[in-house]
Amino acid sequence: MADNSQSTNLSYQAGESKAHAQMNxxxxxxKAANAMNSAKQSCQETGQQMKAKAEGATDAVKNAMGMNK
Known part of the structure; x- marks a missing residue:
C-alpha cells in the first residue's frame, strides 16, 4: 500500500508541476504578445510621423520654388 500511496503522490506532484509549467x-x-503589439504600434506611429515630416518637407520645397497649385 505504501508504494501505491507514493505513486499517487508522485503522480499528483507531476500533475501540479505540469499545471504550473503551463501557467508560466x-x-x-x-507578455511576448503584448511586447510585439507595443513594438508594432510604436513602428506604426514612427512611420506616420516620418510620412508627415516628408509631406511637410515636400510642401516647403514646393512653396520655396513656387510650385504650389
Missing part, C-alpha cells in the same frame, strides 16, 4: 508558458506568451 501562458504568462510568457501573453
Amino acid at each position: 508558458k501562458d504568462q510568457m506568451m501573453d
Whole structure:
C-alpha cells in the first residue's frame, strides 16, 4: 500500500508541476504578445510621423520654388 500511496503522490506532484509549467508558458506568451503589439504600434506611429515630416518637407520645397497649385 505504501508504494501505491507514493505513486499517487508522485503522480499528483507531476500533475501540479505540469499545471504550473503551463501557467508560466501562458504568462510568457501573453507578455511576448503584448511586447510585439507595443513594438508594432510604436513602428506604426514612427512611420506616420516620418510620412508627415516628408509631406511637410515636400510642401516647403514646393512653396520655396513656387510650385504650389
